[in-house]
Structures are given as structure tokens and as C-alpha cells.
Amino acid sequence: MPALTPERREAIAGYLFILPTLIGFVIFIAYPLVESLRISFYDFNIWGDMTYIGTEHFERLSTDTRLHQTYRNTVVFTLFAVFLNAGIGLLLAVFLNRRMPTLMSNFYRSVFFFPILVAHTYISVIWEYLYSEDTGVFNFYLGQLGLEAVPWLRDPGWAMAAIIIMDVWKNAGFAMLVFLAGLQSISNEYYEAAQLDGASERQLFFRITIPLLSPTIFFILVIFFIGAFQVFDSIFVLTGGGPGDATRSVVMYIFQQAFQRLDFGYAAAVSWTLFLVIMAVTLVQFWGGRRWVHYE
Amino acid sequence: MQAPVELRPATATARPRRRKPVKWRDVASYTVLTIAAILVLMPLLWMFSQALQPIGEGFRLPPSWLPTRWNWDNFLKPFQAREGQYSVPFALFFGNSLKIASLTTIGQLITCSMAGYAFARLRFPGREIIFMTLLAALMVPGQVTIIPIYLMMADLGLVNTHESLILPGLVNIFGVFLMRQFFKQVPQELFDAARVDGAGQFRCFLQIALPLVGPGLATLAIITFNASWNGFFAALIFLTDDNLMTLPQGIALLTGRMSGGDPSVVMAAVVWAILPVLFVFIVAQRWIIEALTRSGLKG
Numbered sequence: 001m002p003a004l005t006p007e008r009r010e011a012i013a014g015y016l017f018i019l020p021t022l023i024g025f026v027i028f029i030a031y032p033l034v035e036s037l038r039i040s041f042y043d044f045n046i047w048g049d050m051t052y053i054g055t056e057h058f059e060r061l062s063t064d065t066r067l068h069q070t071y072r073n074t075v076v077f078t079l080f081a082v083f084l085n086a087g088i089g090l091l092l093a094v095f096l097n098r099r100m101p102t103l104m105s106n107f108y109r110s111v112f113f114f115p116i117l118v119a120h121t122y123i124s125v126i127w128e129y130l131y132s133e134d135t136g137v138f139n140f141y142l143g144q145l146g147l148e149a150v151p152w153l154r155d156p157g158w159a160m161a162a163i164i165i166m167d168v169w170k171n172a173g174f175a176m177l178v179f180l181a182g183l184q185s186i187s188n189e190y191y192e193a194a195q196l197d198g199a200s201e202r203q204l205f206f207r208i209t210i211p212l213l214s215p216t217i218f219f220i221l222v223i224f225f226i227g228a229f230q231v232f233d234s235i236f237v238l239t240g241g242g243p244g245d246a247t248r249s250v251v252m253y254i255f256q257q258a259f260q261r262l263d264f265g266y267a268a269a270v271s272w273t274l275f276l277v278i279m280a281v282t283l284v285q286f287w288g289g290r291r292w293v294h295y296e
Numbered sequence: 297m298q299a300p301v302e303l304r305p306a307t308a309t310a311r312p313r314r315r316k317p318v319k320w321r322d323v324a325s326y327t328v329l330t331i332a333a334i335l336v337l338m339p340l341l342w343m344f345s346q347a348l349q350p351i352g353e354g355f356r357l358p359p360s361w362l363p364t365r366w367n368w369d370n371f372l373k374p375f376q377a378r379e380g381q382y383s384v385p386f387a388l389f390f391g392n393s394l395k396i397a398s399l400t401t402i403g404q405l406i407t408c409s410m411a412g413y414a415f416a417r418l419r420f421p422g423r424e425i426i427f428m429t430l431l432a433a434l435m436v437p438g439q440v441t442i443i444p445i446y447l448m449m450a451d452l453g454l455v456n457t458h459e460s461l462i463l464p465g466l467v468n469i470f471g472v473f474l475m476r477q478f479f480k481q482v483p484q485e486l487f488d489a490a491r492v493d494g495a496g497q498f499r500c501f502l503q504i505a506l507p508l509v510g511p512g513l514a515t516l517a518i519i520t521f522n523a524s525w526n527g528f529f530a531a532l533i534f535l536t537d538d539n540l541m542t543l544p545q546g547i548a549l550l551t552g553r554m555s556g557g558d559p560s561v562v563m564a565a566v567v568w569a570i571l572p573v574l575f576v577f578i579v580a581q582r583w584i585i586e587a588l589t590r591s592g593l594k595g
Contacts, residue, residue: 098322236528
């Protein structure tokens with residue numbers, strides 16, 4: 001057997017090393033992605049037999065008012081969740097970045113960080129009790145303040161608010177951590193130079209901090225958008241999508257169509273719209289980011 | 297991580313002639329941070345004190361934020377299977393989640409470190425194109441692929457088995473990316489020296505590279521284990537048998553059955569489920585924070 005050159009050995013080793021990941025990629029990502037587009041053109045009966053129906057599912061997308069409702073819900077949730085998480089995260093990070101004893105800053109950081117690690121499911125189970133209309137903690141305190149009980153999970157508007165509040169409670173700490181890391185990487189020289197020129201604190205913030213923090217802000221917006229647009233766990237447990245469809249997200253709708261109604265073809269078509277929206281917004285954000293993000 | 301302490305003082309010390317920095321800014325920031333911290337802690341404290349309330353008393357208003365009564369027995373209640381419709385196999389949930397999360401983590405450590413090593417250190421035709429293709433796949437949301445994966449699992453008879461959760465979990469593009477970054481930092485001289493001694497590719501990987509990327513492996517292990525431990529969506533789809541369910545799934549779906557949904561028992565179950573997370577948090581907090589902020593991955 002002729003000896004292999006070192007280059008060939010290295011190449012063979014390379015292919016062997018990536019083989020497990022490559023096989024997994026083909027079976028669990030590439031093939032299912034193409035396959036989900038393919039089955040969008042088929043109708044499934046309850047025994048799982050497939051019939052080709054052309055673009056019928058895609059035509060249904062434009063007339064399905066429930067789908068439109070779930071898209072509206074998802075957009076509302078996403079807008080509030082992204083901006084509240086980013087805004088509150090930034091506020092906390094700026095305060096936490098001030099000079100303070102290490103013990104204190106570690107304490108705050110730990111507290112804000114912990115909810116990130118806890119599953120949405122458990123948090124929703126806890127908050128479901130807190131939101132309870134008659135025996136819940138929130139309404140008890142509102143009552144103490146002389147306010148009327150809020151129908152947290154029964155009223156469409158309040159139910160959405162309840163989900164958003166809980167999401168901010170859980171995720172703002174993540175934004176805070178990332179912002180804090182960003183703030184700490186800004187060189188102090190900028191602040192010193194600006195202060196010599198007599199800049200006010202407000203000017204320091206808007207003329208130095210924000211522009212130099214823009215890559216981090218941009219990163220947070222993208223990450224939170226992608227996460228929020230796929231919201232599922234918290235809504236599933238807290239409201240189950242209700243009342244009615246008032247809080248049902250697109251992913252919940254896909255779940256319902258596919259795994260409760262066994263309408264796999266239509267669910268696959270809906271899932272592709274989700275994919276395209278996420279991809280489009282991500283690309284737009286990257287493109288837009290180039291115009292206002294300031295990289296050092 | 298210690299940088300901030302040095303960063304701040306400039307405001308106060310750079311220009312001593314200016315008025316002393318106003319104190320109320322400190323007051324304001326402490327006030328906001330403390331209020332925020334209390335708001336974050338309250339639901340968790342409520343969970344804990346509720347878990348210690350006597351069974352059957354349900355909700356006590358005004359709520360007690362700090363535990364006043366210490367019914368530690370409550371923590372055994374979720375495990376005590378009762379007859380009939382009230383039985384919840386809580387111990388099985390625990391074991392199932394532990395099994396799935398452990399196997400997924402071990403599997404990912406193997407696949408991701410191998411691929412990460414190859415992309416970082418080995419030269420082979422098509423390497424960059426393959427790597428970029430994998431990265432692009434990060435944009436594909438799991439909800440798009442889950443339906444064909446489900447149909448595939450159904451064909452293979454794997455629905456309602458733990459394999460249906462573990463197998464797709466073995467590939468993690470983000471993990472490959474993470475490990476690649478760590479392997480890139482290993483100095484080339486070490487490999488050259490080993491090659492001179494006649495070490496093969498596999499020995500270079502196993503005996504030289506792997507021991508040097510311990511922090512990378514630990515980071516990946518923590519992120520993967522936590523994600524798997526908390527995972528809900530896939531479990532909800534693939535597992536329908538009570539005895540096979542995972543912890544988040546079991547707790548979310550069967551709260552009503554835990555002693556008739558008694559909040560004390562349900563909260564005790566949630567405390568159990570959060571316990572491993574709390575443990576990891578205490579042991580490796582700084583580390584995870586760094587990994588999370590660098591990677592942009594959230595739970």
C-alpha cells in the first residue's frame with residue numbers, strides 16, 4: 001500500500017473529525033429544512049397519507065385570519081419585549097457601571113442574572129399563581145392600594161401585558177450583562193478628554209457611551225428579536241394562547257396545527273413564513289446596522 | 297472582569313477643582329438597583345416560602361415573602377406517588393431529565409470538540425465553505441425543522457422514546473463554533489513538537505489539544521446541560537407517556553395532579569427542578585456570565 005502524503009492524511013483526518021457533525025447537520029437541519037418546504041405542497045390525512053395539492057396551503061396563508069392574529073400577537077410581544085428588555089437592561093447596566101463596592105455590584109449582578117438560568121416553564125408556573133385574579137399576590141397589593149383587581153389572564157390586553165412583564169423579569173438581566181460588558185470595554189480616555197472640554201454627564205452619555213456601545217446595542221436587538229419572535233414556552237404555560245387567541249404566538253399556532261390537528265403540511269407552510277420573516281429581519285438589521293453601528 | 301472598578305473613578309478624581317460629584321446620583325442608582333433587585337427576588341422568595349407552607353392552606357394573604365413556617369416535609373410530597381389520578385411520577389421526571397441532559401451533553405462534547413478541532417487546526421479542501429454553510433444554518437429556527445424530524449422519528453418508531461430528544465441534540469453548530477475559537481488559541485508549536493515525535497492526528501487531538509481547552513469544554517457542558525434541562529418544546533412534541541416525560545414538561549402539564557394542584561407541593565416540585573441550576577449558578581457564576589455575554593446565548 002502506497003504511503004499517504006502528510007497533507008492527505010491531514011485532509012482525511014479533517015473529514016473524519018467533522019463527520020459526526022456533518023451527518024447530524026444533514027439529518028437534523030439540512031434535510032428537514034428542505035423537506036418542510038416540500039411537504040407544504042401536500043395535504044396529510046389523519047392516517048398520515050400525503051396528497052399533492054399544489055400551492056393551496058400558501059393561498060390559505062393569506063386568508064387565514066387566525067394566522068394573521070397570531071402574527072399580530074407575536075409582533076406586539078416582540079416589540080415590547082425587545083425594547084423593554086434592552087431599555088431596562090441598559091439602564092441597570094449604566095447604574096451598575098458606576099463606582100460601587102465590589103460586594104454590592106456582585107450582589108446586584110447575581111440577582112439579575114439568576115432568572116436567565118431558570119426555565120420559562122417554571123417561571124410561568126410560579127407567575128401563574130402570582131397573577132391569579134382572586135388569590136394572587138399582585139391583585140392583593142393592588143387592592144391594598146385601593147385599586148380594582150386586574151383580570152390578568154382573563155382579559156386579552158392584560159394577558160399580553162402579563163406575558164411581557166414576566167418576560168422582562170426573566171430576560172432584562174441578560175441584556176444588562178451584555179451591556180455591562182460593553183460599557184466596561186469603552187476606554188476611559190474618551191470620558192477624560194470630553195470632561196476636559198467641559199462636557200456634561202448627559203453629553204458624555206449621548207455622545208460617547210451610546211455611539212461606542214452601538215455594536216452591543218445592535219447585537220442585543222438582533223438576539224432579542226430572534227428569541228422573542230419564537231416565543232412559545234411562557235405563553236403555552238401561562239395562558240395557553242388565550243383568552244381566545246389573544247396571546248397565541250405563531251409558534252404556538254404551528255404547534256397546534258401540526259401536533260394537535262395533525263395538519264402537518266399547512267403547519268410546515270406556516271413555519272416557512274416564520275423562517276423567512278426571521279431571516280429577512282435579521283438581514284435587514286445587519287444591513288441597517290452598518291449605517292449606524294460604530295465599530296472602533 | 298475586574299476592569300470596571302478602575303474605569304469609574306475618573307469622574308470623581310480627574311478634575312478635583314470642580315464641585316464634588318453630586319451625591320444624589322449615587323443615591324439614585326442604588327435606589328433603582330435595589331428596587332429592581334427586590335422585584336427580581338420577590339417571586340423567587342414567594343416560591344420558596346410557599347413551598348414551606350402547610351399543605352391545604354393554599355394561598356395566604358397577605359403573602360409571606362420570607363418563610364414563617366418550615367414544613368420541610370413538603371419537599372418529599374412530589375415524590376410520594378399517590379394512587380389513581382393524583383399520581384405523578386416525579387422521581388421519573390427527574391431521572392428522565394437527568395438522563396437526557398447528561399447524554400446530550402456528553403454527545404455534544406464529543407461531536408463539537410472533534411469538529412471544532414478540525415475547523416481550527418486541520419487543513420482540508422472545502423473547509424471554509426463547509427464551515428460557512430454550518431454557520432448559516434444557525435439562522436434556521438428549530439420550529440421549521442421539527443415537523444419533518446417528527447415525521448422521520450415516527451417512521452423510525454422513535455416517537456415517545458428519549459432517543460427522539462437525544463439524537464437531534466447531538467449536533468450543535470454553535471458548540472462547534474465555540475470549540476473552534478478555543479482550539480484556535482492553542483499554540484502551533486505544541487503540535488509541531490508532537491508531530492516531530494511521531495504523534496498521529498488523533499493523538500494530537502486527544503493528548504495535546506483537548507487538555508488545553510478545558511474551559512471551553514466546561515462552558516459548552518454548562519450551556520448544553522442547562523438548555524437541555526430546561527428544554528420544553530421538543531419534549532412536548534415527542535413525549536406523551538407520563539413515565540417518559542421530562543421535568544419541565546411534567547411540572548407544566550401535571551401541576552393539577554400534584555396533590556390536587558396544592559401550591560405548596562407544586563412550588564416544592566419547582567424548587568427541586570431549579571436546584572441543579574442553582575448549584576451550577578453558585579459554583580460557576582462568573583464563568584457562565586463570561587461565556588454567555590461572549591456567546592450571546594440565553595437560556
